[in-house]
Amino acid sequence: MQHVAPNVEEIFSAALEIRDSEARSAFLDRVCGVPGLRREVEQLLALDAGANDFLEAPASMPTLTSAFDSRPGDLEPGTTIGPYKLLEAIGEGGMGTVYMAEQAEPVRRRVALKVIKPGMDSRQVVARFEAERQALAMMDHPNIAKVFDGGLTPWGRPYFVMELVRGLPITEYCDEQQLPIAERLDLFVLVCRAVQHAHQKGVIHRDIKPSNVLVTVVDGVGVPQVIDFGVAKAAVGALTEKTLFTGFHQFVGTPLYVSPEQAELSGVDVDTRSDIYSLGVLLYELLTGTTPFDPETLRRAAFDEMRRIIREEEPQRPSTRLGSLGDQLSTVSARRKADPRRLGPSIKGELDWVVMKALEKDRRRRYETASDFAADVMRYLTDRPVEAFPPSNWYRFAKFARRNRAALATGVVLFLALTGGVAVSSWLAVRAIRAERRAEARTTQARRAVDEMYTQVAEKWLAQQPKLTAVQAEFLEKALGFYEAFAAEQGDAPEAQFEAARARHRVGVIQFAFGKFDQAAAASQQAVGQLEALAARHPTRPAYRTELAAACLSLATQEVELDRLDEAETLQKRAVSTLEAVAAEAPKGRESQVQLARSLAALGGLYERRGRYQEAEPLLRRGLGLFERLDAEGPLPHGLRDRLPNCELELGLVYRNTGRPAEAERCFRHAAQRLDRLSEDGLTSPGERSTLAVILANLASVQFDSGRLAEASESDGRAVGVLEALVAEHPEEHFSRGLLLTTRKNLLISLLAVERTEEAERVARRAVEEGDALVREYPDVPHYREDLAKLLVFAADLYSVSPTEPSHDPKRAEKLAARALEMSSASGENRGMALQSLGWARYRTGDWKGCIASLEKQSDYQRLGDFIAAMAYWQLGDKAKARKVFDRRDRWHDGYAERFKREPELYPTPAMFSRLRFEAATLMGIETPAIVPATKSP
Numbered sequence: 001m002q003h004v005a006p007n008v009e010e011i012f013s014a015a016l017e018i019r020d021s022e023a024r025s026a027f028l029d030r031v032c033g034v035p036g037l038r039r040e041v042e043q044l045l046a047l048d049a050g051a052n053d054f055l056e057a058p059a060s061m062p063t064l065t066s067a068f069d070s071r072p073g074d075l076e077p078g079t080t081i082g083p084y085k086l087l088e089a090i091g092e093g094g095m096g097t098v099y100m101a102e103q104a105e106p107v108r109r110r111v112a113l114k115v116i117k118p119g120m121d122s123r124q125v126v127a128r129f130e131a132e133r134q135a136l137a138m139m140d141h142p143n144i145a146k147v148f149d150g151g152l153t154p155w156g157r158p159y160f161v162m163e164l165v166r167g168l169p170i171t172e173y174c175d176e177q178q179l180p181i182a183e184r185l186d187l188f189v190l191v192c193r194a195v196q197h198a199h200q201k202g203v204i205h206r207d208i209k210p211s212n213v214l215v216t217v218v219d220g221v222g223v224p225q226v227i228d229f230g231v232a233k234a235a236v237g238a239l240t241e242k243t244l245f246t247g248f249h250q251f252v253g254t255p256l257y258v259s260p261e262q263a264e265l266s267g268v269d270v271d272t273r274s275d276i277y278s279l280g281v282l283l284y285e286l287l288t289g290t291t292p293f294d295p296e297t298l299r300r301a302a303f304d305e306m307r308r309i310i311r312e313e314e315p316q317r318p319s320t321r322l323g324s325l326g327d328q329l330s331t332v333s334a335r336r337k338a339d340p341r342r343l344g345p346s347i348k349g350e351l352d353w354v355v356m357k358a359l360e361k362d363r364r365r366r367y368e369t370a371s372d373f374a375a376d377v378m379r380y381l382t383d384r385p386v387e388a389f390p391p392s393n394w395y396r397f398a399k400f401a402r403r404n405r406a407a408l409a410t411g412v413v414l415f416l417a418l419t420g421g422v423a424v425s426s427w428l429a430v431r432a433i434r435a436e437r438r439a440e441a442r443t444t445q446a447r448r449a450v451d452e453m454y455t456q457v458a459e460k461w462l463a464q465q466p467k468l469t470a471v472q473a474e475f476l477e478k479a480l481g482f483y484e485a486f487a488a489e490q491g492d493a494p495e496a497q498f499e500a501a502r503a504r505h506r507v508g509v510i511q512f513a514f515g516k517f518d519q520a521a522a523a524s525q526q527a528v529g530q531l532e533a534l535a536a537r538h539p540t541r542p543a544y545r546t547e548l549a550a551a552c553l554s555l556a557t558q559e560v561e562l563d564r565l566d567e568a569e570t571l572q573k574r575a576v577s578t579l580e581a582v583a584a585e586a587p588k589g590r591e592s593q594v595q596l597a598r599s600l601a602a603l604g605g606l607y608e609r610r611g612r613y614q615e616a617e618p619l620l621r622r623g624l625g626l627f628e629r630l631d632a633e634g635p636l637p638h639g640l641r642d643r644l645p646n647c648e649l650e651l652g653l654v655y656r657n658t659g660r661p662a663e664a665e666r667c668f669r670h671a672a673q674r675l676d677r678l679s680e681d682g683l684t685s686p687g688e689r690s691t692l693a694v695i696l697a698n699l700a701s702v703q704f705d706s707g708r709l710a711e712a713s714e715s716d717g718r719a720v721g722v723l724e725a726l727v728a729e730h731p732e733e734h735f736s737r738g739l740l741l742t743t744r745k746n747l748l749i750s751l752l753a754v755e756r757t758e759e760a761e762r763v764a765r766r767a768v769e770e771g772d773a774l775v776r777e778y779p780d781v782p783h784y785r786e787d788l789a790k791l792l793v794f795a796a797d798l799y800s801v802s803p804t805e806p807s808h809d810p811k812r813a814e815k816l817a818a819r820a821l822e823m824s825s826a827s828g829e830n831r832g833m834a835l836q837s838l839g840w841a842r843y844r845t846g847d848w849k850g851c852i853a854s855l856e857k858q859s860d861y862q863r864l865g866d867f868i869a870a871m872a873y874w875q876l877g878d879k880a881k882a883r884k885v886f887d888r889r890d891r892w893h894d895g896y897a898e899r900f901k902r903e904p905e906l907y908p909t910p911a912m913f914s915r916l917r918f919e920a921a922t923l924m925g926i927e928t929p930a931i932v933p934a935t936k937s938p
Contacts, residue, residue: 011041075099075115081153084113084161100164103148111148115159138201143194145227165225167214171285173222174215175335181346184286184336185377187215187224192279192374194226199272199370206270208278209257210285219728255298255306256291257281260361263310273363276373280358280366283377287318287347289332290325292359311361318355319348350380353388494538498547501530505551508558517561524555528571535578542582546592549575549582553599556606565610572603576619594636597626601647613654620651642688645671649695661702668699686726690736693722697743704750713750719743734778738787741771745791752798757807764795768816775823785823789830792820796837800844801915810844817841832858836865839872848872867920874924886920 011032015024032038075097079086084101090112091098101113139146150160168176170191174184191213198205205212205226212228255263259277261270284292292315298306316324322344325332333340354376360366367373372387379386508524511517531548538544552575559568579596586592604619627644630636636644652667675692700715723740730736744767751760771788778784799813817838824830839854851872855865866889873882921927 011037015041081113081115081159082149082151084111086113101161103161110164111161112145112164113159113161115153116157138203139198141194141197143190143224143226144197145225162227163225165214165216165227167216167225169210170213170215170224170282171210171289174286175289177222178335178337179222180337181287181351182381185381187222188279188283188286189374189377189381191224191226191282192370192377194224195275195279196370196374198226199275204270204272205275205278206262207254207257208275208282209254210282213282255310256293256295258310259363260311261363263307271363272369273366276358276366276370277360277363279370279373280355283358284315284318284321284355287351287355288321288325289328289335290321292316292321314361315359317348317352319344319352322347350386350388354380354386357388494534494541497530498534498544501527501534501551502547504530505547505554508551509554512554512558512561517558521555521558521562524551524558527551528555542586542589542592545578545582546595549578549595549599552578553595553602556602560606565606569603569606572599572606575599576603590630590633593626594630597623597630597647598643599623600626601643601650604647605650608650608654608657611657613658617651617654617658620647620654623647624651642675642691645674645688645695646691648674649691649698652695652698656698656702661706665699665702668695668702671695672699686730686733686736689722689726690739693719693726693739693743696722697746700746700750704753709750709753713747713754713756716743716747716750720747734774734781737770737774738781738784741767741774741784741787741791744770745787745794748791748794748798752794757798757801757805760798761807764791764798767791768795786830789820789823789834792816792823793830793833793837796820796841800837800840803844808844810841813841814838814845836868839865840868843868843872843875848875852876867916871920871923879924882924886924886926889917 011028015027028038028041032041075081075086075089077086077088081101083104085104087100087102087110089097090100096114096116098112098114101111103109103111145165146163148161148163150158153159167173170187173179174187179187195205195208207228208226213224213226215222215224217223257278259270259274262274281291284290293309293313298309301309315321322329322332329340329343333343336343338346354373357376358366358373367376376386376388504523505527508520508522508527510520511523512520528548528551531544531551535541535544535548552571556568556571556575559565559571576596576599579592579599582592583589583596600619600623604616604623607613607616607619624644624647627636627647631644648667648671652664652671655661655664655667672692672695675688675695678688696715696719700712700719703709703715704712720740720743723736723743726736727733727740744763748760748763748767751757751763768788768791771784771791775784775788793816796813796816798807799809799816801808817834817840821831821834821838824834835854835858839851842848842850842854849872852869855869855872858865866885870882870886870889873879873885
């Protein structure tokens with residue numbers, strides 16, 4: 001029989017039983033024939049030395065002999081554990097093996113199933129294993145693998161089941177995709193968010209490294225997932241009853257990534273800042289392609305030397321490390337799409353500071369939270385000053401002194417003796433004064449930094465994003481805290497009062513972004529009051545009045561959201577008059593001119609929405625002209641780029657609603673072209689894309705009204721395409737989905753008008769599915785039900801067309817019309833349209849009486865209804881009634897074309913109306929002109 005050499009765990013376990021040191025050494029000499037094996041065993045023995053047993057195994061816990069020896073170490077593919085069938089082993093960690101498994105019930109899916117390894121210390125490892133299971137169960141974050149289940153195998157080995165993450169370690173993914181530095185930082189911010197979530201749940205990961213941060217691709221976008229909380233430690237309390245405290249001489253984690261306090265082995269508690277250090281190592285590797293300490297150096301070092309390196313040696317800054325890579329620099333740069341000569345300089349400075357702050361030996365000098373770490377990275381990405389800064393000379397000297405205490409002791413004594421107490425006292429006084437001044441300067445600097453970031457970043461997000469991301473929300477939460485603190489400050493100086501009022505204004509804007517409309521309005525009203533008082537006391541300071549006008553506009557927006565339109569109008573009028581006065585005093589002041597254009601457009605848009613077109617037109621024309629002049633002088637602020645096309649859209653609506661279709665179409669075309677130019681530069685935001693879709697839809701309506709049906713269907717199709725892409729990127733934003741539903745309905749009408757029925761049917765099916773989902777997910781938004789009801793009407797009519805059409809399906813038409821009727825409000829156009837469609841569908845099924853019953857529930861047969869009713873009466877044998885109803889609608893039909901131009905919402909389309917009239921006349925033997933087919937393709 002072939003002899004099998006014992007493994008390290010077996011030798012370690014046997015050596016533990018030998019108490020005499022000489023006997024143990026002799027035993028190791030005899031059994032450790034493989035090079036390096038003895039060193040590994042001795043390191044394990046060193047870890048165990050002095051360790052205490054903090055937990056006794058429960059009587060029910062499986063033992064090594066009873067549980068683990070009864071089954072081979074590797075479970076075979078096909079093995080079944082509960083509802084899970086093992087498919088293949090996909091990974092192995094320090095304490096468990098991970099398998100891909102298939103779950104059979106209650107749902108079928110593939111999962112990752114982790115089983116504890118056999119042959120290990122059952123008490124300690126089982127405790128850690130159960131801690132991992134509990135840690136994962138506490139997590140609920142999109143960037144943390146979810147836990148589904150857990151238990152014991154039939155052989156007594158603990159296991160748990162979690163989300164199957166198919167991905168690459170974050171460093172490999174970034175290199176494979178050749179992601180530039182900025183995109184790597186974007187991914188890293190998401191990792192920080194996940195770690196922050198874990199910390200808020202009271203869990204420290206303690207083993208953050210690339211292989212525990214996998215990146216999967218979802219809809220073409222990389223999504224990081226933090227996995228393997230196998231050595232997680234509860235930050236507060238115990239995770240399970242079996243949790244083992246990390247005792248003296250226990251080294252937990254991966255040496256390249258562990259914090260100095262983890263390498264201390266002193267029993268000092270490890271807190272969340274250990275994960276900050278590991279995140280710093282991860283960021284270091286993402287930037288440079290290597291870790292702060294050379295892997296080969298640590299691997300070759302003795303155990304204590306390795307710990308000393310981690311605890312004491314300062315790593316090179318990332319930019320310096322890149323400069324020492326030699327020939328490898330070309331490869332590293334290529335993987336980051338960077339010029340080798342520029343990669344180091346691009347990282348030098350702020351990124352160096354950010355990374356080195358996370359890698360501080362003294363955890364008190366690191367970022368306090370993963371969220372703070374992410375926020376500083378975001379500051380770098382948005383060209384704002386980072387909070388991290390290089391260590392001071394004093395700090396460097398203090399560290400040097402700690403390392404060389406003996407050499408400096410004598411010098412310190414002599415210094416104190418020579419300088420005396422007076423000098424020391426003076427020095428301390430000077431330091432106190434300087435510290436106070438530095439504190440004031442830092443407060444001012446912090447305020448300016450937040451202001452700049454808010455202006456450059458937050459206003460862009462608030463104006464143009466459909467929904468705040470987690471990163472954006474966190475920044476605004478922090479900005480809100482800053483501004484609330486600023487607003488609470490009281491001071492006698494006008495400038496201090498102005499800063500407080502301006503901060504209160506921004507508190508209102510941020511509260512509004514979070515959907516806290518009442519709180520936002522209260523803060524904005526307070527800001528308006530403070531700024532009014534300041535502007536009255538200091539009329540020569542235009543900045544006070546400009547800020548007052550901006551606060552009025554913000555409050556007006558909030559009042560519109562609360563449906564207080566009269567209050568909004570008063571505020572917008574005040575903003576216009578205030579800014580006109582400022583602009584008259586300083587006609588070259590760009591800021592006041594921009595704000596004036598914005599206020600003119602806002603007030604004109606409010607008038608347009610309230611149907612006061614004569615008042616709206618001059619305001620919108622002035623606002624548009626001012627916007628165009630300012631845009632010609634230089635690019636508008638990022639948050640206002642869509643105001644120019646928006647203003648042109650509002651003016652086009654005024655023209656359309658006052659019977660000037662040619663002028664309306666010109667406005668819509670110009671507005672669309674402006675946004676198209678932005679899109680070509682890759683600059684169009686979600687808000688601007690929504691605006692483009694609305695503009696195209698209105699262009700289509702003008703084309704439809706003028707009888708250019710093929711052009712209308714083309715414009716509607718473009719609008720749908722824009723919104724489909726936007727919804728695909730932001731599926732959580734229901735406003736865009738609602739707009740897409742309405743736009744698909746418009747496209748359906750356009751396609752029916754040009755008799756492209758096969759394409760219309762595809763559009764109808766998809767639109768009904770999307771509308772059903774929207775109503776189901778947002779039952780409290782009433783206009784979604786009405787929009788879906790109207791869509792169902794047109795879909796029903798599509799299936800009620802002539803029996804010669806491929807889409808003819810009267811039973812389906814009847815079901816859709818019945819649903820439309822059910823979803824329509826008790827009064828209003830939708831209900832009448834639904835009854836008409838139901839009557840038409842019943843006529844097509846041969847239910848003549850049911851057809852009449854549906855149509856008679858209307859106050860008057862609507863548009864198509866008379867022709868449908870006339871055919872139903874004819875089929876029932878009441879020819880006199882049929883002729884009377886037909887003649888009534890036929891007289892109305894003579895003026896139909898002209899009315900259709902004046903009433904763009906008139907239903908149905910001309911082609912459908914004419915075809916149904918022709919069908920009724922043919923049935924009843926009435927002479928009528930032949931139908932000219934509509935154009936079927938653009």
